Amino acid sequence: MTSLLNRERPPVFCPGCAHEAVVRGLDQALEMLELPGNQVAIVSDIGCSGLFDTFFNTHAFHGLHGRALTYATGLKMARPDLKVIVVMGDGGLGIGGAHVLSSCRRNLDITLLILNNFNYGMTGGQCSATTPTTGKTSSGFLNELEAPLDICKVAVAAGAPYVDRTMATGRELADHLADAIRYPGFSLIDIWGLCPGRYTKRNRVTLAQMEEDIKKSSLTTGPVAANEREEYAAHYFRLAGSAPAASRPISVAVICEAPIRKRCDVLLLGSAGQYINTAGEILCLAGMSGGLHVSQKNDYPITVLRGHSIAEVVLDRQPIEYTGIGTPAVVVCVAAEGVARRKKVFATLSEESLVVKDGELSLPDTGARVIDIDFAGLKIRSSEQVLAALAVVAREGSLLTYEMLAAGLRHRYSGKMLDEALAVVNRLVT
Amino acid sequence: MIQSFIEGNEAIARGAVAAGCRFFAGYPITPATSIYQQMLQLLPPTGGVCMQGEDEIASIGFCLGASMAGLKAMTATSGPGISLYSEQISFAIGGEIPLVIVDVQRLGPSTGSATKGADGDIQFLRWGNSGGMPVIVLAPVDVRDCYLLTIQAFNLAERYLCPVFIASNKEIGMTRENIDLDTLTIPEPEVRKPCPADYSGRPFAPLPGEKVPPFLPMGGARLSRQTSSTHGEDGYISTDPAVIEAGILRMQEKLLSTVGDFTLYEYDGHAEDSILMVVYGVTARAAKTAVRQLREAGDKVALLILKTLYPVPEECIRQHLHGKTRVVVIEMNLGQYVREIERLAGNIPVRFYGRMNGELINSQDIVLKVRS
Numbered sequence: 159m160t161s162l163l164n165r166e167r168p169p170v171f172c173p174g175c176a177h178e179a180v181v182r183g184l185d186q187a188l189e190m191l192e193l194p195g196n197q198v199a200i201v202s203d204i205g206c207s208g209l210f211d212t213f214f215n216t217h218a219f220h221g222l223h224g225r226a227l228t229y230a231t232g233l234k235m236a237r238p239d240l241k242v243i244v245v246m247g248d249g250g251l252g253i254g255g256a257h258v259l260s261s262c263r264r265n266l267d268i269t270l271l272i273l274n275n276f277n278y279g280m281t282g283g284q285c286s287a288t289t290p291t292t293g294k295t296s297s298g299f300l301n302e303l304e305a306p307l308d309i310c311k312v313a314v315a316a317g318a319p320y321v322d323r324t325m326a327t328g329r330e331l332a333d334h335l336a337d338a339i340r341y342p343g344f345s346l347i348d349i350w351g352l353c354p355g356r357y358t359k360r361n362r363v364t365l366a367q368m369e370e371d372i373k374k375s376s377l378t379t380g381p382v383a384a385n386e387r388e389e390y391a392a393h394y395f396r397l398a399g400s401a402p403a404a405s406r407p408i409s410v411a412v413i414c415e416a417p418i419r420k421r422c423d424v425l426l427l428g429s430a431g432q433y434i435n436t437a438g439e440i441l442c443l444a445g446m447s448g449g450l451h452v453s454q455k456n457d458y459p460i461t462v463l464r465g466h467s468i469a470e471v472v473l474d475r476q477p478i479e480y481t482g483i484g485t486p487a488v489v490v491c492v493a494a495e496g497v498a499r500r501k502k503v504f505a506t507l508s509e510e511s512l513v514v515k516d517g518e519l520s521l522p523d524t525g526a527r528v529i530d531i532d533f534a535g536l537k538i539r540s541s542e543q544v545l546a547a548l549a550v551v552a553r554e555g556s557l558l559t560y561e562m563l564a565a566g567l568r569h570r571y572s573g574k575m576l577d578e579a580l581a582v583v584n585r586l587v588t
Numbered sequence: 589m590i591q592s593f594i595e596g597n598e599a600i601a602r603g604a605v606a607a608g609c610r611f612f613a614g615y616p617i618t619p620a621t622s623i624y625q626q627m628l629q630l631l632p633p634t635g636g637v638c639m640q641g642e643d644e645i646a647s648i649g650f651c652l653g654a655s656m657a658g659l660k661a662m663t664a665t666s667g668p669g670i671s672l673y674s675e676q677i678s679f680a681i682g683g684e685i686p687l688v689i690v691d692v693q694r695l696g697p698s699t700g701s702a703t704k705g706a707d708g709d710i711q712f713l714r715w716g717n718s719g720g721m722p723v724i725v726l727a728p729v730d731v732r733d734c735y736l737l738t739i740q741a742f743n744l745a746e747r748y749l750c751p752v753f754i755a756s757n758k759e760i761g762m763t764r765e766n767i768d769l770d771t772l773t774i775p776e777p778e779v780r781k782p783c784p785a786d787y788s789g790r791p792f793a794p795l796p797g798e799k800v801p802p803f804l805p806m807g808g809a810r811l812s813r814q815t816s817s818t819h820g821e822d823g824y825i826s827t828d829p830a831v832i833e834a835g836i837l838r839m840q841e842k843l844l845s846t847v848g849d850f851t852l853y854e855y856d857g858h859a860e861d862s863i864l865m866v867v868y869g870v871t872a873r874a875a876k877t878a879v880r881q882l883r884e885a886g887d888k889v890a891l892l893i894l895k896t897l898y899p900v901p902e903e904c905i906r907q908h909l910h911g912k913t914r915v916v917v918i919e920m921n922l923g924q925y926v927r928e929i930e931r932l933a934g935n936i937p938v939r940f941y942g943r944m945n946g947e948l949i950n951s952q953d954i955v956l957k958v959r960s
Binding site: 167195196199201211212215217218219220221222225227228230232234235236237239240256257259260397398399401402403404405407408409410411412439442443446449450453454455456457460478479480481482484 | 589591593594602611618629631632633635639641642643650651652653654655656657659661675676679702703762763765769806807808810813815817823824825876877947950951
């Protein structure tokens with residue numbers, strides 16, 4: 159194999175910059191792995207390390223600061239056969255921290271090279287997430303206030319199955335890189351180096367001292383046994399392959415003609431756990447069975463197991479335009495929470511509107527015709543009350559018929575649940 | 589008549605699959621979450637990819653990566669998420685990466701009201717990219733539009749290599765309606781034009797006489813380059829003002845000069861109408877009722893429902909402004925698209941009516957405003 163370096167675009171880093179050593183090391187690693195350029199994508203972000211992709215004859219994807227891993231993830235999921243190598247600096251590591259952690263957790267087969275030179279070189283030597291508290295940077299005293307990040311420790315804690323740390327200038331860099339790229343999962347390699355343009359101008363750092371520091375960090379490098387597991391893409395496609403086929407949307411045929419002559423707005427007022435939204439759906443399916451156009455909106459608090467639950471349903475012979483509720487033709491009230499939420503509506507109702515309610519509920523003053531149901535006496539459970547109330551509405555016959563309601567139930571339920579629902583309805587219709 | 593009963597968000601998901609979407613990534617956020625939930629049902633069983641990003645920035649980033657590999661991709665969010673998308677939206681524009689972005693708008697500002705609708709992001713979608721480049725924004729009115737405009741959005745993204753927004757609204761996304769899916773006239777799904785084998789292979793070089801480069805996928809046999817930085821046709825950073833300007837103007841022109849080809853709208857009017865009502869999104873539904881009521885009372889009113897909001901379909905709007913003596917623009921915000929109408933209306937007075945309290949604007953509100 160030959161070098162994948164782009165002869166027309168040689169590295170342009172400052173003399174002595176560690177990044178140039180990594181360019182050569184990465185090229186040697188790719189040669190060792192005998193990878194042709196079109197099977198490799200180098201994904202980079204902003205900063206001096208972001209120049210990386212231009213030096214190679216590979217696919218190249220250069221994006222926003224810290225986001226390289228996000229592009230690499232989508233690319234790798236779309237093309238699992240591609241070798242995806244991400245290059246970022248300690249700046250990208252800091253700003254894209256959430257993506258680094260998630261990549262460790264995800265274990266997609268991507269190799270992340272962190273070109274760690276302890277400061278933001280391109281913007282003028284400001285402190286980064288890895289700057290030692292003793293370092294001198296153009297951020298004044300600010301780096302003294304924040305502990306430097308040991309990304310290798312963090313990566314292990316976050317579930318990375320392969321973690322390594324090495325010197326940019328080390329002779330064995332290419333071997334480190336080849337091993338990381340070869341690893342069939344997420345591999346992170348923290349590569350320490352000098353930034354002659356900025357950091358080493360202000361700080362007395364030597365390569366020997368850096369090597370000593372790496373040794374002192376006593377990191378176990380290579381595969382992290384406790385974190386090794388199935389690679390994400392393989393795992394995804396294995397589980398996706400056995401995922402059940404998605405269901406088609408329900409198909410509702412017209413079986414009869416609905417009794418309504420004009421648009422009817424309906425409010426179902428209840429509380430959490432009373433299947434109000436389901437009842438709204440059944441009412442719509444019933445309406446569709448009667449040849450009507452329908453719309454439904456639900457209103458409930460984010461704490462879904464407590465508080466009001468309201469369904470707003472519109473039934474019309476014409477296509478529905480405005481989907482809000484005007485003056486409802488029918489209001490079903492099965493819990494105080496729902497009634498309280500819409501208490502203003504009752505005063506607007508005339509005798510043309512029908513209210514069907516739990517006999518034990520008290521309502522605000524209303525001019526509507528009110529039918530009380532003795533749920534307690536009939537021993538109808540809270541969860542069945544709204545359906546029972548719809549049965550009473552069907553019995554009255556102006557909004558929907560029994561036939562429509564039964565059709566709505568058959569679209570929504572089957573088996574024992576259908577039998578139970580029909581039983582509730584039948585008790586109130588007959 | 590066989591009808592289904594689905595919400596706007598489900599229609600968007602099903603429309604996406606019908607358009608050939610193979611990749612979705614999103615982050616849960618009301619009122620857009622059910623798009624993600626639907627895609628999770630629809631994509632994996634057929635070998636497609638559906639992912640939940642660690643945040644919105646990651647989710648749209650995944651989509652950019654997948655799209656550059658050649659997959660049709662979509663993401664969906666709401667106000668706080670579209671805010672986080674911003675830097676990646678700019679990248680999709682500058683890098684000419686096809687992507688469908690759904691914004692199921694909720695009442696803002698900021699985290700606002702998760703379960704209340706609004707059309708408050710309209711100018712944000714237009715201008716929420718650094719550099720201010722043009723974008724395509726489509727606005728559905730109902731469940732049917734959610735299905736069909738999503739297919740259109742994919743086609744436009746593929747045709748022009750750009751992000752395409754669907755400006756939905758909680759009031760459409762989370763409202764269920766009857767729809768006959770089988771009788772819809774489905775636009776033929778389009779795919780991006782591949783780079784011919786004998787062509788340069790410079791990833792941002794259009795074929796002679798064209799404004800959109802042929803697509804060179806990442807991972808293909810020939811090397812591809814993508815960059816968020818200002819670049820020449822070869823995909824390498826350029827500092828040459830002539831190269832920069834040529835690229836920028838080409839990206840502007842590929843949309844501004846072609847908007848006539850994808851101006852989607854409905855017009856209901858007569859030659860003698862003197863009032864033009866301009867609406868989009870869910871508000872169009874109440875406007876239809878209002879127009880009928882106004883006409884019954886003798887008002888000469890026409891209704892223009894815009895479904896392509898950006899690039900502003902100026903020719904279409906001018907054509908319908910012609911001969912009118914007054915214009916009323918109604919929006920579920922404090923006045924955003926009205927600015928576009930005002931600049932096109934010339935001497936015709938433009939009146940705005942809008943509201944941002946989470947409630948739908950109804951026909952009585954509109955009738956009163958037109959009469960006042």
